[in-house]
Amino acid sequence: RAQPAAVKIGLLQPMSGFLAGDGQLASIGAKVAVEEVNAAGGIKSLGGAPIELIIGDSQSNAEAGAQATETLNDEGVSIITGGFASGISTTATQAAARYDLPFIVDTAVSDAITGRGLSNTFRFGPSFSIATTIALANLQRLNDAAEDKAKTVALVHEDGLFGSGLAGLMQEKLPDMGFEIVEVISHPTPARDMSNVVLRLRSLNPDLIIPSHYYNEFVLFARTLQQQRVKPKGIYAIFGGAASSYRFVNEYPEAAEGVMDCNHWGMPDHPATAKLMQAVKDEGTFYAYNTPTNYALIHVVAQALEKAGSSDRAALTETLKTQDFDPTVMPYGIVKFDETGQNQNALPLNTQVQNGDIKVIYPEDYAQAEPVFPVN
Amino acid sequence: MSARDLFPILPVLLVLAVLPFLGLSGSLLNLLIFMMIVALAAQGWNVLGGYGGLASFGHAAFFGTGAYAAAILQTRYGVNAWAALVAGVVLGSLVGAFIGLLTFRSGLKGSYFALITLAFAEVLRIIANSSEITGGGAGIVVPIDYGFENLQLRDRRFFVLLAVICVGVGLVITRWLDRSKFGAYLIAIRENEDAARALGVNVMNVKLGAITLSAALTALAGVLYTQNFLFLDANVAYGPWISIEALFAAIVGGLGTMFGPLIGAVVLLGAGEITKEFSGGIPGFDLLVFGVILIITVAFAPNGLAGISLKSFRRKTRGHTARSSRDGGADA
Amino acid sequence: MLEIDRLSKRFSGLVAVDDVSLRVEHGSITGLIGPNGAGKTTLFAMSAGFVPVDAGNVRFEGATVTSMPPHERTRLGMVRTFQIVQPFAGLSVRENIAVGAYLRTPDRADALAEAETVGNRLGLGPMLDFAASSLTVAGRKRLELARALATRPRLLLLDEVLAGLNPTEIRDILPVIRSIRDDGVTIFMIEHIMQAVMNLCETVYVLNEGKLIAEGAPAIVCGERPVIEAYLGQGAAARLRAEGGQPHA
Amino acid sequence: MLEVRNVRTGYGETEILRGVNLTVAEGEIVAVLGSNGVGKSTLNMALSGILPLWSGEIEFTGHRIDQRSPAEIVEAGLVQVPEGRKIFPNLTVEENLELGNYRGDRSRRKAMVADVYATFGRLKERRRQYAGTLSGGEQQMLAIGRGMMSAPRLLILDEPSLGLSPLLVEEMFTLIGRLAGEGLTILLVEQNVMQSLEIASRAYILENGEVVVEGAARDLREDARLRQAYLGL
Amino acid sequence: MYPIPIIAEALINGLMLGAVYALVAVGLTLIYGVLHIVNFAHGAFLTLSMFGIWLLWEHAGLDPYLSILMLTPIMFGLGYGVQRFIIGPAGHGRDNSILLVTLGISIVIENGLLVVFKSDTRTIATDYGFRVIEIGPLLLSWPRAVGFVATMATAVIVWLILNRTDVGKAIRAVAKEKLGARLVGIDVNHIYAMTFALGSACLAVAAGLLMPVFYVNPQTGGAFVLVAFTIVVLGGMGSVTGALLGGLLIGVVEAASSLFLGDSLGQLGIFVLFILVLLFKPTGLFGARI
Ligand SMILES: Nc1ncnc2c1ncn2[C@@H]1O[C@H](COP(=O)(O)OP(=O)(O)OP(=O)(O)O)[C@@H](O)[C@H]1O
Ligand SMILES: Nc1ncnc2c1ncn2[C@@H]1O[C@H](COP(=O)(O)OP(=O)(O)OP(=O)(O)O)[C@@H](O)[C@H]1O
Ligand SMILES: [Mg+2]
């Protein structure tokens, strides 16, 4: 019996350029999923066709992302997943739309990605608005439960799409929740120095610091906080990158201790988590959210192929629009894309670094540990 | 300039115009568009850097202004895309004239000029990144609405055609520089400003004209970028990448030559695509190879790629051990 | 034609030109001589607008041009050449001269034709298509002159354009300069080659340490003691006498 | 001391020197004459190793130097004061002089600078001034002074009188005579033909890239053809 | 308004950070002064040096400050070789070609590092990385203070080399008059390479001073080069003292403006200052002269 032709799936990730680390982590997760699907006999409704992953390198910039999307299309992929950053995802989904090529965005958070009327575009993870809503709700509960409550907040964010977007939303909502915003500080990426930011914080001494920046800046920030002996009641990051990265936790356990994050995150007790962590370790790097997200996303694609019984693009798009999927390692319950293409059940998790490990603290369904707050 | 002067341009444009209709794949079409956009920006760069000897590191300032103007006018003010194109080019030129006015007045040239243009581009980038109207860090998405009147072409072969026409305009302008008094004055200023001044050249005006023209072409490239990718953020529009690409293409292709920027853009981006094929999936390896190719190209084609083809026509008498003519003497 | 009125220039402590007044008559060839560092080039640079004046006035054909930018003075018809030559190194000799010619015509063909004519007149004919960077020092001096001439000036300020020529070549170029004057161009020249000064100039001014120390017909001026002491030296003075200049002792 | 045999060279593909032969004996002043652009400076650049030879040989104090680098040639004692001065405009007068001694004996540097100042008083006055702001003639003095600083065995002077006032030209010729008297060998390229022939012992005349006349300076001074071609008489 | 100690601390911080910027700028200005080109590979060389420091720490357990002593001659040699055998021959002595070659080199180095080290960010956790010097209410970063002192010392050495040695004078001579330099016996190619070597050696020092407080990944150098450009122009291109003072000034301006305007706009402050200086004092605050 002849093996049916493999179904090609495109994975668009920044494999080079300044986001290459994220691309690497994502591709590790996707590869594990591909192996699993194929080991389990491929896509049964397609006669056991294996799936084949084709990686497109967006080189961490938007044009190259569009160009890589074109190349993936030339290679005849049935669907593309990934994107990672919002700018790249925006141009790439648009390029794919010309060919009615379905595209599921993984972790890019800009609200504008869905809702542009592109029928090929879906988003697996939470958007800004979803994530902030949940993050703030969790924060409220955290604070309510605390005896020594936080009242003043300082926002520290990077000045790109992601940091400024978040800061904007929070400036709107935090006052209604009874917090007083004492300072909003933005900084460029990459930043050479955080001492002036920290100095300002030292003089204001806020109860709570809400940072949102990329990994390197977070590390610099957290280390400088430690050095300057700034000890707020809590550091509550949103998509903070670092507090949900094992690299940070391993390299700077003291600076990391107690930091909280609300971010994409896999379910800790899901069997795949341990496997993915091992796979990442084997590659000599450190685990972060990109791996489980892309792992789950490939599984979702496999399910869609299974349900569609076809590798045809239109059929796949239709299936994605109408059917439900199992998010495997991601805490999304049932994956269901709404009319704009957003996964309705996408959900970030709250984690906290406790005793040198990353523990999920919210929501209770997935929690591994009680939150510690105030930390200091 | 007579019609005959334009003759060498026609076959090139013809080839470029026919190319997209030969059944190219989407990625090749996309590449072609991008090549034309970079070529156009490089043509702009060449006017100032190649002919005028004022190398800038900040052509992003013009590119981004053109790009943002087109995007903002369409999305926020509902301006028609063609009108936005004109406005983008005009605004880009104005930014050029403004920067020129400030820098030439104090006699900045050489690396000072290069770095101050970089600084202007950075200032614009920082401002665009944090102001409301540009969409800040989130950038601007131009809604998809295909149609000729919206300058959004569903069939990209026609977008290639449009871009080729723009490049054609660039070629004509460059040709004009080769054949006109303005061009001769500009080159004279490049070679020796004091001497030009002594011969009655209004150095300030000629330089201003050059930077304005240069900015206009590069801004046009920016508008095309917006219309093709329909997304902009500060790093795309005002980021250093386009300044570098424009400079790269112009120099590799051949400074102060008509076809240099076009050849440079095609070869550089083409080489980039090809090395990607051979990267073996190792991130960075393709660019590493690209860098090596670049160095080798410069080593063996010091006059730029256009220089190779012209070499046989070159005057043999040109000095090899160029004598230094500036000895910083007592003359002011 | 050119009237310089109490012009001064100081460079951080050093007074390069000190209260100098002089006039260049219309249609004349006037010389400016003086020891090295006397301030001659600086005086020219101020006249042509390349160095701002500290004090004093420059008038060209009756109009005050003291603070007019150089290119406008050129347009009015006053052109300088540079002692330290300033060719457009990458351009051919023809193209170099054409830049000058463009001042009076916007047309490329006209400018190139004019360049050829002027080039031939100054003996640059065989070199027209060479890069200017390949010219020898003396060749570049001639190029300076050719370019200036191509602007169709009315007053030429020539800064040592004859330097680097041997006596025969100087003899050959003197008539050319005279013919330029005969075409109606007034000439004001700095020159150390006394053979040329004696032959060409009707009037010379002598500058020393920024100050005017003598003026008049060259034969007379060259006999004045201060000029001999500061500039000529006994040997040159003797030679000039022997060659028939007959300056008084 | 210097032997030039059949030297051919040029720029790009243009041949300028087409087989030049020339010798300079120890302690002589030899003048090289020729009209504008015949290749006198080109010959000098070839001697200094700046311009590679196409063919031919150059021997200096018995050793071939035509394949040596300019630095080695300076070290061997063949030094040139180039046409157009080529001083370092961004260094002070004194630093220019010090660099003249770059390959030389450092212990004598101070004394040599003092020597140059003794010769050119003007330079001493301007010792802290940047060389680029000197007047044309002052720059010329500096160039000669810098050449002297390397304590050369053979000094090539390329149009040293260019741009100098008549008085200084005279002083310069006196200086050349004095230097020769002190045992320095000199190769002199000058447009000031008459005065050169007065102090030179022998002279070569270049035409069309070749030596067309050579002989004792005294004889050449009387040569009618020469007077016609170079002296304008 | 902030309390005085906070302001004082910010300014001192600025000075200390500016010192390290200055060191990067000194290398750049040297190379600019002689080759007349802006060395685009400078950032990549800094990154390379930082990886060097990291490797010595990770695999030989060498303290970063000690590593400087090892890395400086290595970077010196590397700079020498790159100029002598790559930039020199491939650049043909033309500004534009050299510019492209340095760009090419930076692409090669950055991506070579990416191939070898992946894009991971690496840091060094020394026990003094977080140490502070307490002076009254001020908490001064110990490694930054070390950086300040070391920068000053390095700058003095560079200045002495340039002004008191023959090689230094030759470097300045070659900068303006190549032919004249060759005629006094200066080997121009050697001097070019020495300049590049010296500039690169400065980076080794800068890398050693940065690593205890900063991170490295294949792109890191870029963040410092842009500001180093600014400093070079501010100080006057080719001027070593200018670069030093310019660096300190930029450090202080950055600190002050990020304290009062926020970090993002603090960057704007630098560039606006830069533009103003160029417009009103085009040769830089301290005059251009090498
Ligand atoms: N920019 C400057 N800065 C300082 N001093 C200067 C400057 N320009 C000229 N000088 C000085 O001014 C004096 C006059 O210079 P100038 O060039 O006018 O002399 P000159 O008469 O043309 O001499 P020469 O015959 O040697 O060319 C000289 O001593 C020179 O050193
Ligand atoms: N760098 C160069 N490139 C090409 N040709 C050159 C170059 N330098 C000089 N030439 C040519 O070589 C020939 C000889 O020049 P050279 O400088 O040797 O003449 P010269 O005898 O010294 O003349 P002069 O008396 O004017 O100084 C000239 O025709 C000149 O145009
Ligand atoms: Mg003068």
Ligand SMILES: [Mg+2]
């Ligand atoms: Mg000569």
